[in-house]
Amino acid sequence: MKKTHIALAVATLALCSAGLAEAANDEPITPIKPAANINLGQVELGKKLYFDPRLSKSGFISCNSCHNLSLGGTDNIPTSIGDKWQQGPINAPTVLNSSLNLAQFWDGRAADLKAQAGGPIANPGEMGFTHDLAISVLQSIPGYVREFKQVFGADKIEIGDVTAAIAEFEKTLVTPNSRFDQWLLGRSDALTADELAGYNLFKNAGCVACHNGEAVGGNSYQKLGIVEPYKTTSGAEGRAAVTGDDADRFNFKVPTLRNVELTYPYFHDGAANTLTEAVDIMGRLQLGRKFSASENAKIVAFLKTLTGKQPSFLLPILPPSSDATPRPTPFGK
């Protein structure tokens, strides 16, 4: 009872000082909007492709293996497992809200989701296949041939249509209606006093300089390790791998903090297991600020209010292979 009273009092004070209507308008974070301009035929087809391990050499790895929609759109391991259990070089970013990113991959080497979707299929360390082989598999599956014809109007399946359909499905994977967004939209009791205090700290300490906008990140490249260098065994170079400019070394796309409660471990090398650890490291390395345990806990409490409505859809049932379908080769060369 007492606790609730205090929480309400603090929340009320916060609202009084900020003014409810302006709160939402003036905030550096904006509510996630539900997906719009969606082609539902492409979404349903793309959803099947997203879950189909036949797009990999082994027949075992699908998009959902590393961007698992039961687990916040990621795999919750430091770096992903690829064909033949190869260890990936970098932490799998969440697919949730990835349509809001300025570009895809940690180094932004793909301009958009469509350009990204083709990457892992043909990456020898990930799905280990080729686009030609993936197409020959899909073209041999009557259920897919019919659905591609229905959606794209052509008899011949093209890789560009495959990646367009996957990207269209991914556009639906936004997560609106988090408690924080409810607060932004005017539900003043959506946050506790601690969560609100955490948000104010997040703003005042400067986290918001990089983590802002609809995705609370994802809209700029920033150097990791501004005040202190970031120590890692990871060989990932960041943006320099794309631009060839040494000044871009260790520049990474700022990850979204939406659903960050679900997307552990953190950073491009997946080295931080907990939000407490991640907030502490970010404070010291990026802002030159050592958060106290109490400050850290409040920021973490705020971050957990960014968990939104997770994707909700029926598990797709995939069309069966035909006698003509090339079989996967999980073992052997």
Next chain:
Amino acid sequence: MKKTHIALAVATLALCSAGLAEAANDEPITPIKPAANINLGQVELGKKLYFDPRLSKSGFISCNSCHNLSLGGTDNIPTSIGDKWQQGPINAPTVLNSSLNLAQFWDGRAADLKAQAGGPIANPGEMGFTHDLAISVLQSIPGYVREFKQVFGADKIEIGDVTAAIAEFEKTLVTPNSRFDQWLLGRSDALTADELAGYNLFKNAGCVACHNGEAVGGNSYQKLGIVEPYKTTSGAEGRAAVTGDDADRFNFKVPTLRNVELTYPYFHDGAANTLTEAVDIMGRLQLGRKFSASENAKIVAFLKTLTGKQPSFLLPILPPSSDATPRPTPFGK
């Protein structure tokens, strides 16, 4: 038009000679009944566990990895991929309708689904974990602790409750309403003339001696290679591994033929890629009969009418790990 006429004529003849009412009663295959006596709390919890890769050492492999419900409840590769990409010794049997089996695994070494569910978690070649470690993971996840308490009434999670919940979910994975079952239940136009001819061949040639009942198999152990020996590089011994009796060598549980269109490749070693091949081999080795191409095609057409309603449910969203959750170890020892 002509084709339809002939089909109808043949179907009508078949019905006349058999008599519709008796048809269903006299047939050696019986329709699948929807699941009954189901505990929905256990189902919802078991569904989450079934999809949760945190029950594996790597954090990458779940029950659904090898018994993929998007793919007919199996993985569609000859033998499964386990922890660190180990090659499994045997073809993953479908989980669909597995509640109808007389026992679980190809050699029947688990009495029921509950006994089966614990096996892969602790098998070093499959999920590579231990029951104790799996429990310590689940017990550290607040969302699971609450749900286990709600469903089983205890604060402490027990492995027996984990496997009971998974088994309860699996009991729901029956596939009623196949076209063949519709025909059994009186919809006389549910099968084409070829499919019906295939069914009659299936009965008359003797396939039905082993493949009968609700699951069209799954209710007896039989020797593979009665007339001619079965040639394989697989070391699986069959029932002898359980009974220790050499007479049981190469005795395997007869697989269900329900949804067999989806569960390729076939046999305990996954050596047959197509139904055509499987029917040919079964005819020669088990029955001493070489089916003509036309006979084979009819039997295959019949088998494809056994595809039933696939499981239909929302992709489960899993409760997040806490700071205390032991992290998976996909690489290293």
